Amino acid sequence: MLSFLRSRVVVLVVSSLSTLALATGLVVHADAASAFAAATVDGSHAPGTAQSADPVDVEALQAQRAAQLQRRSQAVDARLAALDALQAQQLLELGYDPETATTPQEIARQMMLTWYDWDEDQFACYDAIIMRESRWDPSADNPRSSAYGIPQALPGKKMASAGDDWKTNPATQIKWGLGYVKDRYGTPCKAWSFKRSHGWY
Incomplete structure (x- = not known):
């Protein structure tokens, strides 16, 4: 606009x-x-x-x-x-430009750079995590647990802290997911390293 x-x-x-x-x-x-x-x-x-x-x-x-x-x-x-x-x-x-970020992956890439100064290597690590968690599907719902959304928040309602539209908005889910990675692991690559060792993150 x-x-x-x-x-x-x-x-x-x-x-x-x-x-x-x-x-x-x-x-x-x-x-x-x-x-x-x-x-x-x-x-x-x-x-x-x-x-x-x-x-x-x-x-x-x-x-x-x-x-x-x-x-x-x-x-x-x-x-x-x-x-x-x-x-x-x-x-x-x-955290991103709505006119150029038209996919969840691009939204995440721009948010990572804008808010955390994370480069392409860090994005590659985060992409590796998400591809195994939800394949970037904002409606991904784990039938064996209450994990939900792109970052597979457990339970999904945790993402409400990032926005009321957490059930359907990829940007809200990614915002929460990146904040979770930052607070718990420091960087996406450290989170990816943990997931490879434990199977979850």
């Missing part, structure tokens, strides 16, 4: 600046034409007569228009900066 708003702002700004720039040229030519027409009517430009109309100050008019363009450009920069700051805050709170 923020990317769409940013694109919309850029389009509107380019259109506005182009219109203003075009208007600058038209105004200059229109003012010059008006001055010439007025001078012609009163005979000041008739052959053999001296020019009496005041000349149009084209440089001053262009400077005025340039200043307007500069002010609008600065306003646009401020608007785009505000959108960037809003997007950065959203990413920090969510």
Whole structure:
């Protein structure tokens, strides 16, 4: 959504600046034409007569228009900066970008990097765990226990601490699962090492 708003702002700004720039040229030519027409009517430009109309100050008019363009450009920069700051805050709170993270795996990868600074090696360890626990299925339900969801929380309702939508939202489940790994093992690779030795984590 923020990317769409940013694109919309850029389009509107380019259109506005182009219109203003075009208007600058038209105004200059229109003012010059008006001055010439007025001078012609009163005979000041008739052959053999001296020019009496005041000349149009084209440089001053262009400077005025340039200043307007500069002010609008600065306003646009401020608007785009505000959108960037809003997007950065959203990413920090969510831990991932909803526009690019369209699978549970990508949500986890982005959360790990954003919140814990865990690299691809750590993601590989976490992926190894989850593939054996739930295969990244948010509705995975262990029939032999009350373990549930992507991280196979036991019982599943533990994940309510991460959000009310813990039964269906992969992001909520992953948020809880990564927090569990961080608190209990420190890193996903340490959790994976434990699971390989014990069969659970």
